[in-house]
Amino acid sequence: MCLGIPGQIVAISDPDSALGIVDVSDVRREINLVCVVSDDHPIEACVGDWVLVHVGFAMSRIDEREAAATLKILEELGEVDPELDAMRMADHA
Amino acid sequence: MKYVDEFRNPNKAKALLREIEKLIARIEICRHRSLSLMEVCGGHTHTIFKFGVETMLPDAVELVHGPGCPVCVLPMGRVDDCVALAETPGVIFTTFGDAMRVPGSKKSLLQAKAGGADVRMVYSPLDALKLARLHPEKEIVFFGLGFETTMPSTALTILQAEREGIRNFSLFCNHITIIPTIKAILDSPDLQIDGFLGPGHVSMVIGTRPYRFIAEHYRRPLVIAGFEPLDVLQSVWMLLKQIAEGRCEIENQYNRVVPEDANREALAAVNLVYELREFFEWRGLGSIDHSGVRLRAAYARYDAERKFSVPALRIADPKSCQCGEVLKGVIKPWECKVFGSACTPETPLGALMVSSEGACAAYYQFGAIRRQKQGTNAA
Ligand code: SF4
Numbered sequence: 001m002c003l004g005i006p007g008q009i010v011a012i013s014d015p016d017s018a019l020g021i022v023d024v025s026d027v028r029r030e031i032n033l034v035c036v037v038s039d040d041h042p043i044e045a046c047v048g049d050w051v052l053v054h055v056g057f058a059m060s061r062i063d064e065r066e067a068a069a070t071l072k073i074l075e076e077l078g079e080v081d082p083e084l085d086a087m088r089m090a091d092h093a
Numbered sequence: 094m095k096y097v098d099e100f101r102n103p104n105k106a107k108a109l110l111r112e113i114e115k116l117i118a119r120i121e122i123c124r125h126r127s128l129s130l131m132e133v134c135g136g137h138t139h140t141i142f143k144f145g146v147e148t149m150l151p152d153a154v155e156l157v158h159g160p161g162c163p164v165c166v167l168p169m170g171r172v173d174d175c176v177a178l179a180e181t182p183g184v185i186f187t188t189f190g191d192a193m194r195v196p197g198s199k200k201s202l203l204q205a206k207a208g209g210a211d212v213r214m215v216y217s218p219l220d221a222l223k224l225a226r227l228h229p230e231k232e233i234v235f236f237g238l239g240f241e242t243t244m245p246s247t248a249l250t251i252l253q254a255e256r257e258g259i260r261n262f263s264l265f266c267n268h269i270t271i272i273p274t275i276k277a278i279l280d281s282p283d284l285q286i287d288g289f290l291g292p293g294h295v296s297m298v299i300g301t302r303p304y305r306f307i308a309e310h311y312r313r314p315l316v317i318a319g320f321e322p323l324d325v326l327q328s329v330w331m332l333l334k335q336i337a338e339g340r341c342e343i344e345n346q347y348n349r350v351v352p353e354d355a356n357r358e359a360l361a362a363v364n365l366v367y368e369l370r371e372f373f374e375w376r377g378l379g380s381i382d383h384s385g386v387r388l389r390a391a392y393a394r395y396d397a398e399r400k401f402s403v404p405a406l407r408i409a410d411p412k413s414c415q416c417g418e419v420l421k422g423v424i425k426p427w428e429c430k431v432f433g434s435a436c437t438p439e440t441p442l443g444a445l446m447v448s449s450e451g452a453c454a455a456y457y458q459f460g461a462i463r464r465q466k467q468g469t470n471a472a
Contacts, residue, residue, distance in 0.1 A: 004242075004294055017253075032219065032246075032249060034249060034358050034362075035245060035249075035356055035358045035359045037358070038357070038358070052294070052297065052350050054242060054243070054246065054294065055189070055216065055217045055218065055243060055246045056216060056217025056218065056219045056220070056246060057217070057219075057245065057246045057249065059242070059245070059294070059297055059298065059356070059359065060297040060350050060351070060352075060356065062349055062350055063348070063349050063350070063352075064349075066348045066349040067349035069348075070327070070346070070348070070349060071099055071100075073327070074105050074108075074109070074323060074327060075105070
């Protein structure tokens, strides 16, 4: 119940109630976005965001830069697998 | 965004384990005893068993599974209250799936449903509110439980009900708060914890600051951890690094999701709707001051405890079950006398054997290797 799942906001369905459509591994569902909307990041800016979805609510925006930074630390800790690395670079291209 | 795969990469796990070994060689305590690291959150317990993280780690690191499974820590009387609400004429009782099979003193919600009560599994409290719109002639009760992770979702649902003027919706509030819980663990005399894996998703709501007292007053490190196997391993490595360097800090491994600051919107809703209870009764841990919340008087009409009469009886656990000791991390699930015999996922005696986040269920499902390892050690 506490796990939550990452999903990507693909559309805003009801801006007044802060509802949007989130794609979670190809399943689409209307999700409440109140907790990821702020003055700095209005609802229109949310499309394309990756969010952590939890029992029908987007609870946090997933920060791609931080994710990359964490992975970089992991990488520096051990040998880098060149093939997997190449794959990942391709994904981000 | 292929984060999931990247945080499961076995080569990186191996590299991390090598670094963990190096750190252990530097830690003085490890020459005398193993280090006890507690994962507070049931989500971590699940990851640890599912991916065999425990079996990967060297013996010098012991993971102690904390009380972070919200269904598991509810005393049996609370399950009985759910059943009583579900059996009230005109009520549709809605709940997350995890709670359906948790045994009460007489029956579980699933058994109540089989007996004719209208119990429905929902994914979100918003689905329960939808039922209230669809069935104005019925009373919809939602079983609200969980730490700060789920609190905003029920608070926001109540605010939505208020906005729409929906009156046939109420919450049976069993939310609990994380900080008093960790404090109770730290104050518990039969428990020696060297460091904590902090709950990732609670922290995305409360931020990283509320944990500071753990480092400052109790001199224990805490690393807020994500839920993939590499997240857990990296967090263990970060804890060991602190211990090796003689530091005690609150660190955040999961900063791709958890910001330093609390989620303002989420907390505003929580503070508007809920207030602290003087105390809340936990399974195994007893009564902990200010560890639960209830609805404020202004939202009384959405409070199932005020709207209906719930028995609210204190029911002792069956004698044979040792859920309390497992919840406190004093014994391992497989050390419970009835583990795997009288208590199995098919015939659970305690919630820990039912919930996907429960330590006993996780051990039962994925723990065979570990038990074999223990067996070999003992021989
Ligand atoms: S094995 Fe069953 S009775 Fe024993 S602690 Fe686990 S859930 Fe409780």
